[in-house]
Amino acid sequence: MIEYFMVYALLWILAYLQAIKSNTESNKLFWMQGVVLLVFSALRFETGYDWPVYSSHYNGEMGDAGLVFEPGYQLLVFAFTSLGIPFKYYLSCITAAMIVALMALTKRITPKYKEIAIAITFSLPDFYLIPIFSVIRQTMSLLILLIGIMWLCEGKKKRAYFLIIASFAFHYSTLIIFPLILFVRSLKLSRSTYYVIFIFSFFGYLTSIDFASLFLKSAVELFMPSYGMYMSRDTFNASFFYRAVTGLLTIMIALAVAKSRTYANKDWGGESSFSLNIGLLALLLPILLFNYPTFTSRFMFLGSFFIMALSLYYFHEVLNVKKFVTCLICSVVFALPLYRFLSSSFSTPFVPYQSMLFYDESNSTGNERTQDLLDMLDSLW
Structure with a gap:
């Protein structure tokens, strides 16, 4: 759990620093937050609910009974597997792309408060950990859709409709x-x-x-x-x-x-x-x-x-x-939902956090913990 709160602390420290110099508009601290999220998220290993499913699908281990995903996602998997790229590096690439899109949208929609907004986003599991670490196809689809809507509102209709149609190919929702x-x-x-x-x-x-x-x-x-x-x-x-x-x-x-x-x-x-x-x-x-x-x-x-x-x-x-006061209030209040999630039994696939720098298939417990959670839910249902 400590790794998540280290990231939480870094994001809020950067938000505090920007709040202190609130009269200066700069993107440096914001993109430093992006680097923190990128390193933490893109280098994860067997962390998150859906890793076993996506890994099995990517490696063709499901056979004829495997899940049939949307054509856009299937095409993406085909491109990476054709190049012989292992699943963990494939997931790193699409996670990096999702975080860049997340940062760009936050900057566009919340320009004055983007550092605070991105720190809050990480604090709420339904806004970051679950979308980025688990429901990958839907998150990709929603981010593409939202960029398309943004361009539609700005009058860039051709590229907007292209992205909107593309979003359907990653998740039918x-x-x-x-x-x-x-x-x-x-x-x-x-x-x-x-x-x-x-x-x-x-x-x-x-x-x-x-x-x-x-x-x-x-x-x-x-x-x-x-x-x-x-x-x-x-x-x-x-x-x-x-x-x-x-x-x-x-x-x-x-x-x-x-x-x-x-x-x-x-x-x-x-x-x-x-x-x-x-x-x-x-x-x-x-x-x-x-x-x-x-x-x-x-x-x-x-x-x-x-x-x-x-x-x-x-x-x-x-x-x-004041921005500094807003940072102070939010950094205290939003620690609670993050702690509540990470300390619950539903966070088993997330805790402990595993990085591909320190874990491999021989010493990882990520997939076992995910299966334990699924077994527990099956017994409850």
Whole structure:
């Protein structure tokens, strides 16, 4: 666990240094954060939930019963295997590409607070460790899609549509996400409408009344039948106190995001309320579709950029909180979800962290620990 908190500390130290010289706009410290993430993530070995599956697929060990992945990912695997590149170096390359894309998007969407935003991203497992270390195909697809949407908003339509179509070839879930984003892009709702939607969803979450399951199940069965596993096995298990606290925190963040409409309106090349709607949708999904936390966490990654951009704007510009104070508050608060994840039984494939500099197939326990977790989940299901 210590390796994760060493990275956590380095990212926040760099964010503090930038906050101290807040009057100077510089990208050096931000890209130093990127180097820290790159070294830590791209050099990992048998660390993360899906390593055994992707390794077996890459090495052709599944036979006729193997998983059939999307054509874009299959083509990528074919290109690397044709060159005789071992799986661990293949994964290093695509991890490096994902981190460069993550950094570029953070810089584009959160230009004034990018150092704080990237430190927060690492702190939240659903925004970094799980997407980058585990659900690789979907993360690649979402990052490509988001870059395409960014270019679409900037009027670069040809290259935008090329990337959007390419994103479908890496994970079919974007076939649902892209139309949803187009719909959200066209929405122009008042604050009061947002508040009503969130209060209605909060009531359902607090009382465990599942308003959206019927629609979600129908959509999944129609467009993404492979996600049926999450529908049948995903479980919601939280006390009333936990739901109350989580719901209230979500509403508080949503209020901050909604009050940042000024920033949302002038961002993204004049796209009125686009980032605002995406941020609020990402906050809404976990309490509206609370029965499927695994399912919704995959989609929350897309909205995390906008949630942080608008929330940090609210802290800094509306409440006039200094960057250094924001760093201090966030570095303390966000240590909790990281510790909670790493100390739970679900972090078995992540702890201890293994680097390819120090581990190989003869002394690694990563795949064994992943199998232990799967056995435990099978017994619970």
